[in-house]
Amino acid sequence: MISNRTIATVLAGLVVCSLAVTPVAGAQQSDTEPSLLVELDDSGDAQVTLTMTYDLDTDEEADAFESLVGDEEAQATALDRFEGNMQSVADTASDRTDRTMAVTGQSVSAERQDDVGVLSMTVEWTNFAATDGDDLVVTEPFASGYETDRPLTIVAPDGYQVSDATPAPDSESDGTATWDAGTDLDGFEVVLSADGDAATGADDTGDADDDLPGFGIGTALTALLGIALIARRH
Template identity: 40%
Template sequence: MGETVRQSGIALWFVALLLVSATGGAAATATTDTQQTHDGAAEPPAFVVDVQENGSATVTVSYTYNLSDDDRKAAFEELRNSTEARDDFRDRFESRFRSVANNTANETDREMSVRDATLEFRTEGDTGVVTATALWDGLAAVDGDQLTVTEPFASGFTTERTFHVVLPDDYTVSSVTPSADQQTDGHLTWTDGTDLNGFELVTTAPEDPETATPTPDADGTEPDSDATTTEDTPGSSGPGFGIVAVIAALVGLLVLARQD
């Protein structure tokens, strides 16, 4: 009985940190500890919105904790190993985001729901990492070939962590407010502490090649659809070759890491 009560208390303590961190306010409690002991092994806390073509999004929030203290490390391990505590943790996370989704749906007059929450616990050196993920249906507004992400991020949203938005494959940014600190290949990043008031991200779907108007060649004729392009030629520097090169480089890094 005493052990059950202890595990419940541990779960509530971590849940409190998670929920405060996810909704702004005194979120520095969890983040500051990580910054004081972060040795480069664990990635910094992040809030990631991975948008899908239908307007839904996978929302992932990562939390990091200083486990150099024996009591905190023991508490983290007990939470990770307790099915009951983890289930309670996950349910509270999903419930909190479901509440935000319901409020956002009322403001935008668009159907939304949150479901399928999951949790992952791991340790990296003296850092404990908790990753919470949920599927948020209807997060982005869909209008023809456009996706628009605004609320709940446009009205006083603060994560106290790096904020990422990942677009569907080949989607492009039509407009974004405020400007991202980094933007590469459908991945936009705002550093922690960025004022996102009035946030709006409008994206455009890739053009359908079957309906696209072919671009005329220099002589005014339409390009031959059966012609072999540079990217299709074996041994060229096209996309396929680039991917192989990247994979080879990653494998090399993994081999070096195992030798250290």
Template identity: 35%
Template sequence: MRARHTLLTSVALGALLVTAAVAPAGATQTADAPPEPSLTVALDADGDARVTLVSTFDLTDESQQVAFDDLRTNETARDAYRARYTDRWASVANETANRTGREMAVTNSSLALSRTNSTGVAAFSLTWEGLATVEDGLVTLDEPFASGFDPDRQFVVVPPEEYQLESVSPGPAISSDSRLVYAADADLDGLSVVASTTTAPAGTPAPSPTATSVGTTGGSGPGVGAIGALVALAAAGLLAGRRG
């Protein structure tokens, strides 16, 4: 199963983790189903975004459960992982800023770990300042996701609060006024999501999957390759170096 990964693989890779919608470290185990692995970009009207990566891990082995629970209660270790991967996302933001000519920065990162039965959930979240462009009441998300980004999990885009989707390309698997959900392995080449401050009449449907893109750039960029690598790292080695 692609979405669930062996927890203690790849000691050398370490761990990148991300999101805000799961229980914080130390939370009580619940009987609820774990969330689906996802990468979510929640846009703000000023072009900033809250980027959240959710990864799940198989904890059927007792030693894996012990290791995961140990990390949940070890604030020093969690802070070290959070700082390490915040720096890596910041590097991606810097590369993207250099290519696009826009000012960008990564701030306010957080890491949350929780466990649902035999599944561990890692949620790493950060604010990416200047990720989207803002002009004439339009917020546009494209780079670095428009150039060769191939998600290995759901990719979700959430427009700013009280904004409506104006143009979407390529079309997602699921769309609504509140979010776009792209399936794992979706082809996002040329991604463009444009949201407008204009309020749509009640009952207006979201843009069709064939909506015309706005402001995209083609080709392959270093930022997107780095994002893919970061997502892979998150899935590969959450507890790397903590075996035994």
């Protein structure tokens, strides 16, 4: 039987590495890959979904992840920790944008695909985007020191398109823009405009502040929860 300590170690690893794990070998064979997905509504709120993948190279790692798959209470604990960590990030972003943000846990799923464990967690993030007339503008928490260890995807609400973006996305279609892992996002700003509206320049919002110190989300999570023991990076 897997010990409670082993399960606790797995959970700590899952959450600590939540924004710092790169794709594992074999993940390309699945439709589910490491990603950070931000789906906005027209009020500026967002559903933020983090998907992590883990090599299950040893029997202990595989058994521990299988225990997580079948343990709703353990999954809820992982989601609670992720929610708390994201609220800390939101608090910092709130200070930078002068816009109150709040994070609420929504859902969690864990599944094993061959020798890869896949964990996805979703939170509701209020006031993620600023409103500028009819436009939505996303800057923080990405504009000041965020490092893309996984693809970042912004999805516009129905009836909106990406009208301006800095830096330019690596791929874009139908209101969805994606930046590849490793992209320099310093000064990040995305303007989402209702279909038919003119593009809004990056200097119109006032949300971004070049004088703000860098803020790495992965670093913040590591400081909160310590060293991860399960995630195998490639």
